[in-house]
Amino acid sequence: MWRIENQILEGINHAHKGSYIRISLFSFDRMPLTDALIRAKKRGVRVQVILNNHQINGAMRKLKGALGTNRSRPSWYHICVGSCRAGYENLHTKMVLFGYTGSVRNVIMTGSFNFTGNAAVNQHNDLYTTWNKPNMYRDFLGLYRQLKADRKLSAARQHYIKRAGIWQLEVLPLPGWTVKNDPQMREMRKITCTGANGGTGINGRTVVRVGMHTISGKRGTWLAKKVRQLFAQGCNVRVWYSWADRGARNVFATRTARGYVPVHVAGYDTNYDGEIDLYGHHKVLLVSGNYAGDRSSAHIWTGSSNWGNAGLRGDEIILRLKGVSLFRDWNRNFDSIWYSHSYLAKYIPYRTSTRLRTSSAWDAAKPEPELTPPDDWEY
Template sequence: MVAAAVVLSLFPLRPAHAGSLAGGELQRLSARAADPSYVVAPGIVFNHPFRKKKRTRIQRKIINTVRNVPAGETIRLATWNFDSPILARAFIKAHRRGVSVQIIMSRGLARAQGAGGSYQTLRSALGKGNADRPPSMRSWIRTCRYTCRGKGGAMHFKFMLVSRSGATNWVVSQGSGNFTGAAAVQQFNDWTTVTENKALWDGWINIWNQAVKDRNFPAVRFTTGEITSTFAPHKSDVDPALAVLNKVQCTGAANTASGRTKVRIANAVWGEERGARIARKARELDRAGCDVEIVFMMMQRKIRAILRGMRAKQMVYIVGATADKFKDRYVHLKGLAVQGNVAGAADGNVVLSSSENWTRLGWHSDEQDVIFWNDATMASKYANWVDLIYRQAPRSLNNYVNSADPARRVPGTEYLKPKDYPFEDLEAELG
């Protein structure tokens, strides 16, 4: 059981409402009023890239939250990639009605998009209409050199902080999906939302304020109530995945039918010694009697060897003649769920949701990891979703295909379905 703790902040926190807009600017920019009665639902949602009505669940959640942010409030977004016209329009409309919209994304991806991409569109639109705003309330989109809070690595955050949307305050959302069309059409992702938790919101705003500076900061871990937030680049911390798995006992579970603790793991990429350590722990739990199930997208051969004989499947549907992770359908979640004997509770429930692949690069990059302790509803949803992906995954460890290398594939294992939905269809659905 994790006791409530105080937010451990290394730097002073700025207030959420960091300023107000001049009256004339509010009137000029408020093109569309937000619904003051709208309520942002907390909890976890998943998308399913093969199912039309479920592909856009996360994007709809984001758009509805952004559409109902009233003038004078703030949106703070960090995402590895922003590449979606319809998501860009939602943030631009928010800015024009008087919301302070500030976005950070990867510099390399911003440059790669070119003149017609979402980055340039947002940069132009968010740069207009700031003259009468105080500096803290101006809108913009920026990039970081590499990581925003460390050396080398990559800017790989995926979170959004909203001071108020409709009738809901202090919205902290994060997950595995970037702000792209591909996140809906190609990938299985998750998105968690916590509302009305000022201490948590302040802690995340502190991380945002550090990220904006684009320089080195220490790793941060803090617990508010029953939510533990960890922000890489990590140093000597316990791996977030092992911070959960090391607390698991395999027997004596009071909330599973079998009495065995259920461990469900969904992490896209496992690599190097870091991925191997987590794999060895998963194998140890499997051999100790836990009910362990794993879905993944990419995994080094030595790690697959560790998991041989376990229930582990690769969710990669190949679109076309060769494997290509930029076209294929694949699992992109980066976390796990435990139901059973964990953290000293026989009826424990834990979910790890994050942006972080289990690799050396993930350890040194900008990443967020969030552990939700004692949330039975979230743990059940996460475990059930992993079960669904496992049932539908076409590949075992034996017919693994390297989706990062189009030159390598296993003959006879190509999957030409589900249909390769074009991005225009996705945009029409969201509209």
């Protein structure tokens, strides 16, 4: 439950005097993390924190009092009103950068997490941690400095891609976004559904897995249509989401010649008030098999960008990683949510594997309940 927070705390508690801790987050309310950052500052660590303005709470006020707001000093606290780089939507990039902690340097932590109790108790999240990769660290640091400036950039500078080795960092917003230039559409167009080999795919079919907090808006609809198309073409597809609007659900509820796309819902209303309060918070696309002409590829796309209009309009990142071992790690987590923390989308008359413990408990004849996100929905 607290594994991600504990890993970040370890990094903070072992940061060396004179080194930097740089944080960018959408949400922050954890007093233990505030106290750890204050202790780090007192022992000589330079602590810099950028947050979104959608909430102000005790942990944030305490951190502000300890760090100050002068961004010309070694340590500081700053709130971006909406986006830091674009002037609309929000700061939604989630990253923690350590210059030197424990025995390693150039540490990057990124994924879907926030520093909140809700993230630890009510959400499924992912955290990718890497170190001793100075080129990758340099590119994340370059983005951080743009966020720190809190100044709207020209459209030409808002969106860019950095690549090196196994990773690709795509920085958003994407001005003038359409179905033609959508980053995730661009990647899914490279998928061929047959011919997977080299220990990837399943029975020669390319595996496509989508684990998404939110699928909505016109963007969510065209991404859902692309996933359905890949299923129709023979890919081994599974999708779970926490909330999807009617447009995306209608896409998944449309039968293909192969049947219905296997879809689960990972959003629960545990107190029956009509709002989702227990849910998956990932923004993940996984592909194993025939991709971009490589029949034995394994790729992961993670980061902060949901499959909705806002996912291309604010300060967001999409991180692409590759490698069979990394794919297996994310796929293992996907399967855990698929089999144990989600249920069959009720609008699809589809029978999934008997390994799904709740499969017999859901009546496919009933429509999926019209659950809504709460007002403080952490997207």
